[in-house]
Amino acid sequence: MTGPTSDAILARMMALHPKIIDLTLDRMWRLLEALGNPQNDLPPVIHLAGTNGKGSTQAMIRAGLEAAGKRVHAYTSPHLARFHERIRVAGDLISEDALTAVLDECYAANDGGNITYFEITTAAALLAFSRTPADYTLLEVGLGGRLDATNVIDDPALCVITPVSVDHQQYLGETLALIAGEKAGIIKRRVPCVVGPQEEAALDVIEAQAARLGAPVLAYGQHWHVGQEAGRMVYQDENGLLDLPLPNLPGAHQVMNAGAALTVLRHLGIGNEACEAAVSHAYWPARMQRLRKGPLVEIAGDADLWLDGGHNPAAGEAIAGHLAEGPSRPTHLICGMLNTKDIGGYLRPLAAHATTLHAISIPGEAATLPAADTARAARAAGMEAIEAPDVATALADIVSRDPHARVLICGSLYLAGVVLRENS
Numbered sequence: 001m002t003g004p005t006s007d008a009i010l011a012r013m014m015a016l017h018p019k020i021i022d023l024t025l026d027r028m029w030r031l032l033e034a035l036g037n038p039q040n041d042l043p044p045v046i047h048l049a050g051t052n053g054k055g056s057t058q059a060m061i062r063a064g065l066e067a068a069g070k071r072v073h074a075y076t077s078p079h080l081a082r083f084h085e086r087i088r089v090a091g092d093l094i095s096e097d098a099l100t101a102v103l104d105e106c107y108a109a110n111d112g113g114n115i116t117y118f119e120i121t122t123a124a125a126l127l128a129f130s131r132t133p134a135d136y137t138l139l140e141v142g143l144g145g146r147l148d149a150t151n152v153i154d155d156p157a158l159c160v161i162t163p164v165s166v167d168h169q170q171y172l173g174e175t176l177a178l179i180a181g182e183k184a185g186i187i188k189r190r191v192p193c194v195v196g197p198q199e200e201a202a203l204d205v206i207e208a209q210a211a212r213l214g215a216p217v218l219a220y221g222q223h224w225h226v227g228q229e230a231g232r233m234v235y236q237d238e239n240g241l242l243d244l245p246l247p248n249l250p251g252a253h254q255v256m257n258a259g260a261a262l263t264v265l266r267h268l269g270i271g272n273e274a275c276e277a278a279v280s281h282a283y284w285p286a287r288m289q290r291l292r293k294g295p296l297v298e299i300a301g302d303a304d305l306w307l308d309g310g311h312n313p314a315a316g317e318a319i320a321g322h323l324a325e326g327p328s329r330p331t332h333l334i335c336g337m338l339n340t341k342d343i344g345g346y347l348r349p350l351a352a353h354a355t356t357l358h359a360i361s362i363p364g365e366a367a368t369l370p371a372a373d374t375a376r377a378a379r380a381a382g383m384e385a386i387e388a389p390d391v392a393t394a395l396a397d398i399v400s401r402d403p404h405a406r407v408l409i410c411g412s413l414y415l416a417g418v419v420l421r422e423n424s
Contacts, residue, residue: 006096009103010083010121017116023147027115031123032152034109038123038130043073045137045153046264049145049183050162052314053196053257056249056284057162058138060261064278066091068270070135075125075150077118077142080285080309080417081424087125090134102127118142122149146185158264159186159193159215162257164202165314166342176201184209192267195219196260218263226259228252233279235262242272247279250288251322286416288322294423299392303399304406307420309413311337313345319410320349330355330402334394335378335411336362339369346411347381355402357383358394362415374411391419 017027032039046061048054055076065072074088087094102124110120122142129137136157141148145161164180180202187193187209195206197220210217218224224237228246233255235242242262247254258279265275286309291297297305308319323331333354337343347357359374371387378385388394391409398407409419 004100004104006083006099006103009100009107010117013103013107013117013120016110016112016120017114022116023144025147025149025151027113028119028123028149028152030113031106031110031115031120032126034111035106035123035127038127039152040154041130042126042137042153043129043134044157045139046158046160047139047141047150047153047156047186048160048162049141049148049186050160050196051165051179051183051312052310052318053162053253053260054140056254056282056287057160057196057257057260058140059249059284060247060258060278060282061264062088062138063282064261064265064270064274065136065268067277067281068265068274071133073129073132073134073137074140075122075129075138076140078413078417080413081421083121086121087128089128089132094128098128099124116149119149126152141183141186144179144182144185146182148186151186154188156188156191158267159188159191160196160260160264161186161193161198161206162196162260163314164198164206165312166345177205180205181209187213187215189213190215192216192218194260194263194267197221197256218267220256220259224259224263226255226262228255233258235259237263237266239266242275244276245280247282249282249284251318252325253318253321254287285420286413288319291419291423296392296395296419296423299395299399300407301399302404303395303402305395306406306408307416308408308410309416310410311341311346311412313342313349316346316349319408320353323350323353323408326406329404329406331406331408332398332402333357333383334360334388334391334398334407334409335374336360336371336415337369337374337411338362338365338367338414339373340367341369341412343369343374343377343411344381347378347383351378351382354383355405356398357385358388358398359385360388360390360394360415362412363390363418365412365414368414391415
């Protein structure tokens with residue numbers, strides 16, 4: 001008889017706790033103990049937290065390490081098209097058989113206890129990593145840091161905090177300082193912490209926590225610098241200067257993410273060629289990703305079709321900056337967001353760069369913001385807004401009016417996941 005698939009086990013796991021998000025580590029510690037504490041048997045861990053840029057920074061660190069011949073485990077969330085994307089074992093996405101086995105083992109070890117979906121699947125990733133040799137483990141925080149399910153590593157090799165901004169206030173606090181305090185919860189005693197560009201209120205909190213724990217800080221603007229010069233990226237730290245191509249991940253904000261990744265690699269002693277590979281070979285979907293094949297591209301015809309999963313005000317600023325740098329041409333947005341997000345804060349920076357916005361509801365997502373609400377928020381931000389039933393209909397309407405437009409599908413990683421699944 002054929003056993004259950006990973007999808008079937010994941011569906012069972014969704015019922016183990018009534019809340020989708022419930023920040024505490026008690027359940028995680030209990031399950032890890034039942035599994036034999038796999039978190040203690042990992043290759044050196046690099047732990048990443050922050051509001052924006054965690055995934056891109058992790059992707060660049062991984063590209064650099066792998067270019068240096070290292071085997072790398074990587075854990076990220078959420079996934080876009082398939083759950084397997086969250087767990088990369090020694091460089092490869094986890095296989096269906098391996099995923100099914102560790103999920104089943106974690107489900108049995110949990111023995112029916114209350115535990116969230118993210119907690120038990122994080123435990124499954126740690127279990128898979130503990131059983132396969134590798135040189136490094138990259139762990140990306142899911143939400144916050146201090147009480148996140150990934151924050152179970154006593155002695156990581158490095159911590160990284162990418163830019164902190166206001167998001168998930170209902171879980172992390174209403175002020176930037178409170179949110180930064182949650183992110184800084186990953187800092188461990190005497191473990192170096194690489195810190196990306198921060199607002200002063202966030203940096204003060206991060207540096208204070210690091211000082212309490214005796215953790216050396218490697219902060220942007222103090223210990224490392226990065227910027228663009230003559231179409232190149234220039235990075236400098238106490239070890240010298242690197243003159244590199246601009247990151248292949250588009251957007252000025254990716255230069256800053258690349259700087260944090262390079263600081264990690266330089267601290268680990270990774271050479272200059274691998275550092276160049278970090279910025280030129282990294283791949284991270286749904287971050288200003290150009291779509292080049294699939295049914296939506298066929299509908300787009302001569303229009304350029306892009307996809308981005310950013311969903312908070314800082315992401316809106318980053319996308320606006322990227323659009324401002326690009327060729328001047330009409331830009332049309334297809335936007336769907338969750339009802340927990342600050343849609344006004346996200347859309348306001350984009351208003352100056354968008355000709356129209358087509359508002360949609362995210363298919364299959366209970367927490368979607370209705371298309372009518374998204375359209376209302378877009379009009380309040382100064383955009384011409386149109387409601388549409390789905391992405392394909394919105395896209396067809398745009399290209400019927402403006403065949404050579406630039407079209408950006410945006411507003412949510414959940415919407416990006418729908419697009420990638422349906423446009424493969």
